[in-house]
Structures are given as C-alpha cells and as structure tokens.
Amino acid sequence: MADPSSYRPKPGQIPDSPGVYKFRDEHRRVIYVGKAKNLRQRVANYFQDLANLHPRTRTMVTTAASVEWTVVSTEVEALQLEYSWIKEFDPRFNVKYRDDKSYPYLAVTLNEEFPRVQVMRGAKKKGVRYFGPYGHAWAIRETVDLMLRVFPVRTCSAGVFKNAARTGRPCLLGYIGKCSAPCVGRVTPEEHRELAEDFCDFMAGRTGTYIRRLEKDMMQAAEEMEYERAARLRDDAEALKRAMEKSAVVLADATDADLIAVAEDELEAALQIFHVRGGRVRGQRGWVTDKVEAVDTSGLVEHALQQLYGEERGDAVPKEVLVPALPEDTEAVSQWLAERRGSQVSLRIPQRGDKKDLMATVQRNAQQALGLHKTKRASDLTTRSRALEEIAEALGLDTAPLRIECYDISHLQGDDVVASMVVFEDGLARKSEYRRFQIKGFEGQDDVRSMHEVIGRRFKRYLQEKERTGEWEEQPTDTATAGPAATGPVPGPAATGPVPGPAATGPVPGPAVTGPGLAPAADERPAVAEDGEPREDDGRPKRFAYPPQLVVVDGGQPQVAAAKRALDELGIDDIAVCGLAKRLEEVWLPDDDDPVVLPRSSEGLYLLQRVRDEAHRFAITYQRAKRAKRIRTSPLDDVSGLGETRKQALIKHFGSVKKLRQATIDEICEVPGIGRRTAESVAAALASTAPAAPAVNTATGEIIEEDDGGSS
Numbered sequence: 001m002a003d004p005s006s007y008r009p010k011p012g013q014i015p016d017s018p019g020v021y022k023f024r025d026e027h028r029r030v031i032y033v034g035k036a037k038n039l040r041q042r043v044a045n046y047f048q049d050l051a052n053l054h055p056r057t058r059t060m061v062t063t064a065a066s067v068e069w070t071v072v073s074t075e076v077e078a079l080q081l082e083y084s085w086i087k088e089f090d091p092r093f094n095v096k097y098r099d100d101k102s103y104p105y106l107a108v109t110l111n112e113e114f115p116r117v118q119v120m121r122g123a124k125k126k127g128v129r130y131f132g133p134y135g136h137a138w139a140i141r142e143t144v145d146l147m148l149r150v151f152p153v154r155t156c157s158a159g160v161f162k163n164a165a166r167t168g169r170p171c172l173l174g175y176i177g178k179c180s181a182p183c184v185g186r187v188t189p190e191e192h193r194e195l196a197e198d199f200c201d202f203m204a205g206r207t208g209t210y211i212r213r214l215e216k217d218m219m220q221a222a223e224e225m226e227y228e229r230a231a232r233l234r235d236d237a238e239a240l241k242r243a244m245e246k247s248a249v250v251l252a253d254a255t256d257a258d259l260i261a262v263a264e265d266e267l268e269a270a271l272q273i274f275h276v277r278g279g280r281v282r283g284q285r286g287w288v289t290d291k292v293e294a295v296d297t298s299g300l301v302e303h304a305l306q307q308l309y310g311e312e313r314g315d316a317v318p319k320e321v322l323v324p325a326l327p328e329d330t331e332a333v334s335q336w337l338a339e340r341r342g343s344q345v346s347l348r349i350p351q352r353g354d355k356k357d358l359m360a361t362v363q364r365n366a367q368q369a370l371g372l373h374k375t376k377r378a379s380d381l382t383t384r385s386r387a388l389e390e391i392a393e394a395l396g397l398d399t400a401p402l403r404i405e406c407y408d409i410s411h412l413q414g415d416d417v418v419a420s421m422v423v424f425e426d427g428l429a430r431k432s433e434y435r436r437f438q439i440k441g442f443e444g445q446d447d448v449r450s451m452h453e454v455i456g457r458r459f460k461r462y463l464q465e466k467e468r469t470g471e472w473e474e475q476p477t478d479t480a481t482a483g484p485a486a487t488g489p490v491p492g493p494a495a496t497g498p499v500p501g502p503a504a505t506g507p508v509p510g511p512a513v514t515g516p517g518l519a520p521a522a523d524e525r526p527a528v529a530e531d532g533e534p535r536e537d538d539g540r541p542k543r544f545a546y547p548p549q550l551v552v553v554d555g556g557q558p559q560v561a562a563a564k565r566a567l568d569e570l571g572i573d574d575i576a577v578c579g580l581a582k583r584l585e586e587v588w589l590p591d592d593d594d595p596v597v598l599p600r601s602s603e604g605l606y607l608l609q610r611v612r613d614e615a616h617r618f619a620i621t622y623q624r625a626k627r628a629k630r631i632r633t634s635p636l637d638d639v640s641g642l643g644e645t646r647k648q649a650l651i652k653h654f655g656s657v658k659k660l661r662q663a664t665i666d667e668i669c670e671v672p673g674i675g676r677r678t679a680e681s682v683a684a685a686l687a688s689t690a691p692a693a694p695a696v697n698t699a700t701g702e703i704i705e706e707d708d709g710g711s712s
Contacts, residue, residue: 054294097287103133115196257320270370384427390604401550420619
C-alpha cells in the first residue's frame, strides 16, 4: 500500500485552471481519471488525512503511485478529454457502465450502394442509420415486415444479393412485392436509395406525411375506378398504422427526448434509459455499475451522459434529456451535448405532467433492474471481495489477488495443441486481455511440457516489456512531487495536446500545460522512436505487460510444478501459482504433497472454478476453430504463388475442385489471371491428391455424385 504523501505535488505546482488529472499505479497503468474546474482544489482534496477520505477514494490513492494532469481552456474540453481518456485507458477506479444485455437495433446501411434493412447488435458503424434499441429482435422483424409493403427496401445479405444479380432472378420477397429487387435492375440505385431514406424518415417519427399521401392516392385511384390499386394503397396505409401502434404514444406533443433514471445503493447503481421519438417510446435499455468511486446521483448521471452520447452526433442526441438529478456543472454538460447535436439541447428534471409520470415509470424499471442484478451472484461486489479474501487466506497470500490469470491446454489426440490465457480482475472477466497460444516447441501430446512452454513464453514477454520501457525500475529522486511518475516515459497524447481515443476529432483547444508528473525525466524517450514507429502510451493495458498476483493452471501437481519451474527459470519469485484439479476440485500449490481443500460452499472455490472453466472454454473454442480450418483445407492451398483471389476465380470458373481436377491445362489457362506455369502447378497439385471415395445411399445402394465445392 502506497503512502499518498510520497507522490504529493508541491504546494503551488498545481494550476488553478480547468483540466483533467490521472492517477497511475506503481506499474504506470492509469487507474483513475477525473476532471475539475479548478485542478488545484480538486487534486489537493485527495491528499488530506486518509481517515477523512471516502473508503473507495482511500483505496484509490493508496493504490496509486503518481498523479499528473493536463490543463485545457474550458470545462467542456475537460469533459471531452475525461471521456476520451476513460474510454482509452479503462481505469479500474472509474465508474463504467456495462449493458445488461446486447440490445438489437433496426439498422439501415446507408453506406452501401444499395442500402439494406437489417437487425444489428454491438458497436455502431459509420454510415449506418440506427433505430431502437429494441427489447427483442422479433419485434424489429415484425415492424420491418409490415413496412416493406410501403417501403420495399432490400433486406437480403450480400451473398444472396450477388447470387440474384448473377442469375438474373430475384428472391421470394422480390416476387411478392416486398423488395424492389435492385439486384435485377427493377429500380435504379437512386430510386432504391430514395426508398431507404423514406423508410428512415418514417422510422424517425415523420409518419403523418406518408399516411396522408397514401390515403390521398387511394381516394384518387377510387375516383378513377382503379379499385385494385386503391385496395392495395388502403392495405399499405393500414400496415403503416399497425407499425405505429406497436409503440404507444406517451408524450402528446410529439417530443424527441431521452429519459434517464437511476436506482442505487451503497455498492451499485442501475440506470434505465427510455428513448422517446415523435412522442412514442422507440427503445429502452439499462446499465449497471459498481460504485468503485465516491460518486452521488448527479455524478452517475454525468457518467451516463458521457457514455450515452460520447460517440453520437446529430439527431442521435435528442432535443431534450430528462434526468433525476442535474450534473455538478450543468452548463458545461449542456454545452457539450449541444455541440454534439449541432443545436440546443434541454437538460432538465421533469417537474409536472406527462414527462414526470413517464420518468416515474423509468424509475420503477431502474429499481426492478437493480433488484434483479443483486440476485446475480457473480456480479455482487461484496461476494467477489469475499471470494478474493478467501483465496488469499487459503493460499497464504499477503494481499487479495486482484488480477488472476488462468491457463489451460487443449488438443484432440495430440493434434492442434493450443493453450489459452484468461484474465480476471477484481473477480470479473477482462476479455480484452485474453490471449491464446499455439504450442511450437514440440509435436504431440504432453500437457506438462505445453504448460511449461506457455508460462515461459508469457512471462518472457513480460520481462522483455519491463526491460524495454524501464517503467518499473526504481529511480533515485530528490523531490517528493516527481515520485514514481518521473521514472517512466512521457505519455504521448497528454504531453502533445491531441485528445486521445476514437472520440477525438482534433487537438485540445488552448494550451496543453502539463504538471510535474509529466515533467521530462533524465531517461525520457520521445513518443516516437528513432525508427519512426510510434511508442505505446504507458497508461493503457498492453500485451503481457501487466503482471498477475496469482497464476492458476488447469491441472494438478505436474502442471503446477511445470508452471513454477518456468517462473523460476525466468527469475520471477513474486507471483503465486496454484492449480485446480477437475476430479475433486482440489487446489494444488508448488512443492506441497497435499492439496488445499476449500469448502464446497466457499466463494473462493466458486471463483476459481469460474476462472478455470472460462480458460477451458476459451481454449477449446480456439482448438475447434483450428481443427475446422485444417479440415476445410483445399489441395489448392499447396500451390505456390496461388493466392485467395485466384483460388476463388478457379472455383467460380469450374464450379468445384472436382471439375477443376478433370480440366486440362489449356482449359485452366482460360481463367483470367492464370498463366501456363500456374496452370501446370495447379494440375500437378490436384493430380497428386486423390479424390475422396464416393458416397453411397445406404437405402438404395446408389452412388451419390458429390460436388465438393472447393475442398477435399
């Protein structure tokens, strides 16, 4: 545990300007990012008597080993820079919301020549228009099915689209009038794009125009005695009305607004967001978070606004944002939202009427979400803390193992031998730091040798990174303010001014003044090396650069001994090792003849089991993928100089490897891009590979002619 006075800046060194500050641990990893109107007042608050600090703040400052800051011109810039750094460095002591599920969106791919309507999940892509999120994917498909009568936009995949274009025949939707069939040229790209844009306008809430237009056309068709066309228009209008009825009107004035509600206790908080467009609820989602920093409701709301709108532009930011409590600096947050929308945004607490009633509904959803989340054992902060303490006590560790790495070996009868490394921090999986390995040192099946190789390779990389950066070597210093912060390289983004991270669009306006933590050190290296390659910023997690407190291997005494031997050979003696055997769930320690047996009801054993099972899942998934790739290999893979493009050209020209095998060299030369020498190599490779035996229908006895389609 570090003493905050060892890295406390000198009085007067911290500027009294707006800015963003970072706390780093002894390994130079950023563990907390904050912003302030006045850096001097805010940062000084962390260095008061530890007894006066909030318990979570006390844990953070005693984990940290240095502090540094960057000055910006305005509070809005500080807000943006804070968001960018939290996204980039993923600090463990910052509140970070995680979606309680992966919500589906209705997406229109306007970035394609022929836009497609589809269900999408995950990160948003540039050039795609999103509507939602929806609670269920089937709700999206029902809505789309109704609207395709009026807006027959393409919904097929790229493969189906290309196949239809090649054959000249549209899919079933094209025949029944639910697709305008741009694949076969029934409409031009411009006409199809106009249909897609009309679809987007309707989904965005501009519904009255289209329904009135359909009703007008229906009346005109009836007057002209085109009754079949009038009936079709009538059905189209009814379909649009049914699609509208699926989302009830909640605000009579056709408001575009997001409503955010918070339910919290001392340990956790749950947020619910209702997206209202055109007065109708178009989407709903929820977030949960551990309160790892001392934060009140207004702080939770501010973090939610940053995460909700940090990557959004234009209409994705609504005109109104209704919240249960205003952020500490409401004016700066409102200005930031307005900049992202491009026009004024109203950020306020609803006081009366329909909006207050709807906020009460959102609040009830947040309370229910928090109650449900509390029942999930793996996400309970108290339970995780108890599990880590039990592991530390059982294994005789000085402190709780906040970072655990687990390794597993997987193979199929000695073939495709692979290994996995999974990482758990604070009892939760950190999937961005998972790694996988191929066993290279030998052939065949030997789990013990494989474990020795993997552990050796992983921690050799750790030592190389440590030696390369020199970040963790203690340097003598004669000032208390520099502390450990002065021993590492100057972080590129913070020292040079541009806002790091995907959200950045340009340099931070105003002077980028740096504090003592950013002062050049004697062994400082520039952000760009002499060979022109950019250096990694030492604040974000890097591959293999952050050491665990505990290494868990899937296995018993032999695997544990192999892992320990690998660490000893590298001179690493400050990382604990244990193994978890599947047979009786025994915990094995190096050099111990008897296992440690944890009670079956132990939270520590439950956590070790989850870590081990996750490593096994990750390893076997990788092993199966390698095996499937090997099985799918083609004899064309052995032809020297034949790339993927020309392989596909050969298969497309002949239809299959079987037909290609029967072709002459002159016939192979007819394929564009294939010369005679390549054709001879292809023919030789196929001739040396015997075709698979023909399949037989066991019921009839007839031989089935199989078209292998590119693999053998």
